[in-house]
Amino acid sequence: MKKTILAFLLVLVVALVWFAPPAAAYSKSDLDKMKKYSHLIMYNDCVKCNLENADLGGIYLGGARFSLSNLKGANLSKAYLSRATISGVDLSGADLSGADLYGAFLNASNLTGADLTGAKLIGTDLTYANLTGANLSGTNLSGVDLGGANLSGANLSGSSLRNSDLGRSNSIGTNFKGVYLDDTDLSDADLSKADLTGANLSGANLNKANLSEANLSGAYFKEASLSEANLSEANLSGAYLAQTNLMQANLSKANLSKSKLVRVNLTEADLKGAILSDSLLYEVNLSKAKF
Numbered sequence: 001m002k003k004t005i006l007a008f009l010l011v012l013v014v015a016l017v018w019f020a021p022p023a024a025a026y027s028k029s030d031l032d033k034m035k036k037y038s039h040l041i042m043y044n045d046c047v048k049c050n051l052e053n054a055d056l057g058g059i060y061l062g063g064a065r066f067s068l069s070n071l072k073g074a075n076l077s078k079a080y081l082s083r084a085t086i087s088g089v090d091l092s093g094a095d096l097s098g099a100d101l102y103g104a105f106l107n108a109s110n111l112t113g114a115d116l117t118g119a120k121l122i123g124t125d126l127t128y129a130n131l132t133g134a135n136l137s138g139t140n141l142s143g144v145d146l147g148g149a150n151l152s153g154a155n156l157s158g159s160s161l162r163n164s165d166l167g168r169s170n171s172i173g174t175n176f177k178g179v180y181l182d183d184t185d186l187s188d189a190d191l192s193k194a195d196l197t198g199a200n201l202s203g204a205n206l207n208k209a210n211l212s213e214a215n216l217s218g219a220y221f222k223e224a225s226l227s228e229a230n231l232s233e234a235n236l237s238g239a240y241l242a243q244t245n246l247m248q249a250n251l252s253k254a255n256l257s258k259s260k261l262v263r264v265n266l267t268e269a270d271l272k273g274a275i276l277s278d279s280l281l282y283e284v285n286l287s288k289a290k291f
Contacts, residue, residue, distance in 0.1 A: 057095075077115075137175075147185075167205075192230075212250075232270075 049069040078098040092112040128148040157177040183203040202222040225245040242262040253273040
């Protein structure tokens, strides 16, 4: 009898939260519910909740549903959010440092200015998420889907994005310094003015990507594909390009000084005004290239 009454009360609480209109600040009942019943996965529901500036640091929220909720400025540091559904959520300015987001769904969420340093993001869905100005430095994003995401001005220095999808992403002015981007899909991505100093791009797909005015000094491009990519005025000084495909790429006014180009395909590439001083060219295909 007691179990039946408790189950009824829990269902009643969820129903009240579900249909409650959002308030100006987070609802205490929403917060109390999440803290009290978070260990019960079947009641880990908070759809359309207003938890703005709420303190949920370190709480267990595995598999929770936060779709369309307001978590702006919330503290979720070291929270367990593995496989949680956080789609279309406002997480702008939120603290997610050290949070476990393994396999979580954050697609189309607003993470502008959010702190994700040290967060576990392997297998996370971040498609079309807004990560403008977010801090992801030193974070492991291997295998993460960031297709169509906005990463403009974000800090990903020292992070790992191996085998990730950043195709069609907006990464204008993004800090990718020293990032592992090997075997990553960056096709059609806008990386103009991005900092990719010393980045590892071996085997990466950069076909039709915009890398104009990007800093690629010391970057590693072994077996990468940059067919039809825009590298005009890019800084490739000291870069290593071996068996790289640059067919029909735009390298006009690019700085390739002291770079190594070994067995590179530059067929029909535009090299007008490019700087090649002290660079090494070995078995390079320059068929129909423009100088």
